[in-house]
Amino acid sequence: MERIPILRMGPFLLITIQVDMHDKLAMQLQDDVAQRISDWGSSGVLIDISSLEIVDSFIGRMLANIAAMSRVLGADTVVVGMQPAVAITLVELGMSLPGVRTALNVESGMELLYGTLGTYLGAAHDRSEV
Amino acid sequence: MSNLGEIISRNEEAIRADWMKHMTSSVQRADLISKVELEEQSKDLLKAIVRGVSSGQPDDPSGPAWSTARELLQDISASRARQGFTPSETATFVLSLKQPLLAVIRRDLSGSQDELFDAIWKSTALLDKLSLITIETFMATREEVISRQQQELLELSTPVVKLWDGILALPIIGTLDSSRTQVVMEELLQTVVATNSRFAIIDITGVPTVDTLVAQHLLKTITAARLMGAECIISGVRPQIAQTIVHLGINLEDVITKAKLADAFALALQKSGRTVVRVSGAPSGNAVTATLQKEG
């Protein structure tokens, strides 16, 4: 089955979503991200949605879930590149995605992740002690 | 009532000629529509009326047999509205058909008083209903033109200004309703992407009142910008506005607000890791005093 590829960039994961996802693909992505964070001990997840022309409530929830789940696993998530029309529609739909950090593009997203890297390294460290 | 259909078809030419004659110069508006076009429309409408009147629902212009007549009237009315005819001129187009029609009915049914009265009543009621359709379409079209013009005006009156690298300013002048908010959001967000700006200062000095609805519109804009990765700062909050916001219990917890645009700008600079420094060697007040003292 096709999957959304997850690239490893040092301490971070980079996911570029370029296809119109059906529900199963989205669920698979959630599982894969959790697995990868665990496998590689990643401390950050960057999700690039600049190619997505539609984000409905299901995809919105997927993004929120990935962010929440990653946090529990000690990683920070940043969603980047949301298109203006998509942002306007999501707001109208009633989704504000609280708890999901955002940035304009991959570059700013990385800066954001590096900026908070300090705190999260600490958290991961504690976790490994347990 | 099928009688009426026959009566009209039999006398179609005569009715039409009479109708054209009865259309006063105000309805004809030779400056806005050609005589040929007017005659075409009259011919088509009369034929459509015959079809409707000869159908199973001669009295109800909203039924399917009347769809041709309805569409014709709607087209005629909409184009009149756009061209600049008045509502009366447009409705009179239909209403001036009454006299020619009734004249023909009176002549053809003069034998029977009951039939005559029935036909007169039905055709009057029918033409009234048809002219109402005309008026409604006219109003709807006019409103559409007005709202489109308003839209264009809105787009012109919400410029997005680049204050610095990555910092935008959006001064809003006037009321903020839902249609304006749409325009504002689209402009702002597109500029955010185009200029890669992380900060947008929305200045509301020029917004007369901020009630719950306006606050909702502002919050929508802020939320949309945030989803894209840009942060909004609201500036130009007047003391009265601040009081209204608190009084109405509007929750602006997640929003940074500043009284002055300058303060908002300073904050955006700071948050983007910049400070403003005075270049050394530049003239200052002290230098002037020093010169005076030396000479004194």
Next chain:
Amino acid sequence: MTVVKSEQLPLQSSTDVVAARQRVRQMATELRFSLVDQTKLVTAASELARNALDHGGGGQMSIEVVNGLSRMGLKLIFEDNGPGIPDIQAALKDGFTTGNGMGLGLGGSKRLVNEFAIESEIGKGTKVTVVRWK
């Protein structure tokens, strides 16, 4: 309004939902809707198609190009023969801003379109009709 063109698509799987929204996107583009209006309509279509599938047990979507008073529009009809919605008023209230995932997306979808109508009968099914004007 008069119907100029009409098409039917099945909603029996999650790939059907994607195909449905892509078709709506295509037709909205052909009709030259603005980008934001397109996005809103396609997103609403996605929500409602998914509802028909997940809550209605599968159904179909009809797309109609309609002619209104001097403007064109797209009308979408989502029908399923599922259990129906017991409390439509409650369903129209937003459910998922609280993040519990139970919202049917009806309230949100309603805000994305110009006209919205819903009929539902317990045990018989649900029909949602929406229109977006250009």
